[in-house]
Amino acid sequence: MWELLCIGFISAALSLALTPLLRALAQRTGLMDKPGPRRLHRRPVPTGGGLAIYLGFWIPVLITQGWNETLVGLWAGSTLITVVGLIDDYVELRPGAKLVGQLAAAGVLVYFGTRIQFVTNPLGGMLYLGAWGVPLTLLWIVAITNMLNLIDGLDGLAAGIASIAGLPLLVIAWQREQFFVAFLTAALIGSTIGFLRYNFNPARVFMGDTGGMLLGFMLGAISVEGALKGATSIALSIPILTLGVPFLDTACAVLRRFRHGRPISQRDDQHLHHQLLRAGLTQRQAVLLLYSISAALAVVAVVLVRASTAQASAVLVLLGALSLGWARRLGVLGDWPPSARLPRSSRPPVGG
Numbered sequence: 001m002w003e004l005l006c007i008g009f010i011s012a013a014l015s016l017a018l019t020p021l022l023r024a025l026a027q028r029t030g031l032m033d034k035p036g037p038r039r040l041h042r043r044p045v046p047t048g049g050g051l052a053i054y055l056g057f058w059i060p061v062l063i064t065q066g067w068n069e070t071l072v073g074l075w076a077g078s079t080l081i082t083v084v085g086l087i088d089d090y091v092e093l094r095p096g097a098k099l100v101g102q103l104a105a106a107g108v109l110v111y112f113g114t115r116i117q118f119v120t121n122p123l124g125g126m127l128y129l130g131a132w133g134v135p136l137t138l139l140w141i142v143a144i145t146n147m148l149n150l151i152d153g154l155d156g157l158a159a160g161i162a163s164i165a166g167l168p169l170l171v172i173a174w175q176r177e178q179f180f181v182a183f184l185t186a187a188l189i190g191s192t193i194g195f196l197r198y199n200f201n202p203a204r205v206f207m208g209d210t211g212g213m214l215l216g217f218m219l220g221a222i223s224v225e226g227a228l229k230g231a232t233s234i235a236l237s238i239p240i241l242t243l244g245v246p247f248l249d250t251a252c253a254v255l256r257r258f259r260h261g262r263p264i265s266q267r268d269d270q271h272l273h274h275q276l277l278r279a280g281l282t283q284r285q286a287v288l289l290l291y292s293i294s295a296a297l298a299v300v301a302v303v304l305v306r307a308s309t310a311q312a313s314a315v316l317v318l319l320g321a322l323s324l325g326w327a328r329r330l331g332v333l334g335d336w337p338p339s340a341r342l343p344r345s346s347r348p349p350v351g352g
Contacts, residue, residue, distance in 0.1 A: 004170070007060055007183055008190035015056030015194030022052050023198065023205040031089060033206050045203060048089045049195060050211020053159075054082050056191030057218070061184065073112025074184075074221055081105040081145065081217045085210035095265035099142070102213065106141035109221055110134055116228045120235045120309040140228075141220040147246035148216030149209055150253060154273045155201035157287050161245055161294050162215040163192045168242045168298040169219070172234070172305055173226040181226040188218050201283045219243065235309045237316035244297035245290050248272065248323045252332040259333070275330045 026032065026046035033047040058075065065071060084101030087093060093101075115137040118126045129136060152158035166189040173182040192215065198204045207215075223239040240247055249272045257264050276286035300319070304312045327333060 004186040008186040010060045011187045011190030012194035015191040019052040019198045047206040047208035049205040050207040053191045077105040077109035085213040089208040144220035145216035147250045149212035151246045152212040155203035159196045164294040165242045168301045235312040237312045241301040
């Protein structure tokens, strides 16, 4: 446990030190997120801060860990997804081009051995996936990559939820004596928390797609290596619960756009966090509420590790139904377009 605390602290310190430097570099190179109809900030804000998370994670990991096939695949895949995100922050890639980059990054990961091999059978036992594990892993990685990126709509929201989601994955890995996975998770949590110092409202820098896709990719990969890999993998509902808020928000976005005949890739301003602002919450209040929900789901996930697959699935279905009901009342599945404008931040970003 001491090693986990050390790597988390070192990663946090590196990310904390690198973020203002990368923020200044973004300003000099014109990497700025400008205000717009869907934006809540009033002034251009430096973006691409996800590079600080990437460096804060990989510098201590590569120094302390010996190379192995898993680490090579994770490094190559995360580097590719970070590059794709950085390009998107500069020129805003088309959804198809972005998806190709995400699939390529996930494909690299799978090629080096990170894949879902077994799934739990609700009737008991395990089901060996064989070759089907490859497309399932690709789908899982790409889905979570996009889910974290979609939830990145308020200052500090994606970074905080990723940190919270990492905690149950760390605890589960430690309990299952998967110390390498626990080490990686601790480094990811640390680098994200260090960045959060500058990303919480009022944000001085945005992580951009550089950070949003990186965090989703890393959490997806870590959950496969830890919770979902091998003949002792746990119920799929457990990692879904750890990422419950992004899963709910994405599910609502897909249903909402399908109902109105809109492309799934088309952006809108009716996500969970948008509707919480319309309900009268401030940015900080909305973020802290979603943090609290994520933390509660994380606790449930850790408790359910020792439950049967049927019990864990039943809890997931129950919580999913309750969450969809709440989201519907909030208007996340409501009419198009939204009936009220989003309140703009009354406080400009520091130094923006």
